[in-house]
Amino acid sequence: MTPHFQKNLHDLYAIALVKAGDPKVAIQEIKLELQKPGDKKEDVKSAAREIFEKIYGNDQYYNKFIDSVAEVNGRILIEKINKKMISTPSPDFSITSVKGKGVSLQSLKGKTIIIDFWATWCQPCVGSFPAMQKLVNYVSKDTSVVFIFIHTSERNSDATEVAEKLLLMKHYTFDLYMDLKDPVRKENPLGETFEIEYLPTKIIIDKNGNIRFRETGYIDEYEGYEETKTMIEMIMK
Structure with a gap:
């Protein structure tokens, strides 16, 4: 049951x-x-x-x-x-969105950062997006909170196109970042940096650059949304 x-x-x-x-x-x-x-x-x-x-x-x-x-x-x-709740220093990172918007741990210093590692082939990832959109909307007027949606672990060469189409079709207002495999090492750089083993993985970093929460798995629009919202609010205090 x-x-x-x-x-x-x-x-x-x-x-x-x-x-x-x-x-x-x-x-x-x-x-x-x-x-x-x-x-x-x-x-x-x-x-x-x-x-x-x-x-x-x-x-x-x-x-x-x-x-x-x-x-x-x-x-x-x-x-x-x-x-x-944990408190471990976040690894340094930098990534540029498909629209050319660059972000890094250094450039976001003093902000609360929510990183969502996901993939189009991952049903729990896509299934969590309604809750994630609610969260994005909830803090939309607060410039001290930043969401970074990072597509990783791609399985096909057209991963960027597929990801863009999915977000557009569902009217999600996420900035899309692609953590594509290194052509030589065959590893996803940021996935490796953050030691991502399962998708989706959400990492919440406080204004001091410390990882305070690391969550894996699907979140719904009710309990999951409320819990994640409270996590964000707690570390912003």
């Missing part, structure tokens, strides 16, 4: 308890579901509101319930992130 299926099943169970007339049990189920980071389905929140109407005759305590859950959510998320 996949985590996504388990989550949906849990949602439906909580809502079913409301419909069955057992609101006190249902509220515990919904509280457990809502005590997870990320956006929540409106049907679950509607079920919670319905519970308070059943118990109190109105929904005056609903907002207090939601606020209390959010407070617990925040504490749990920060505890989880603190366990992942």
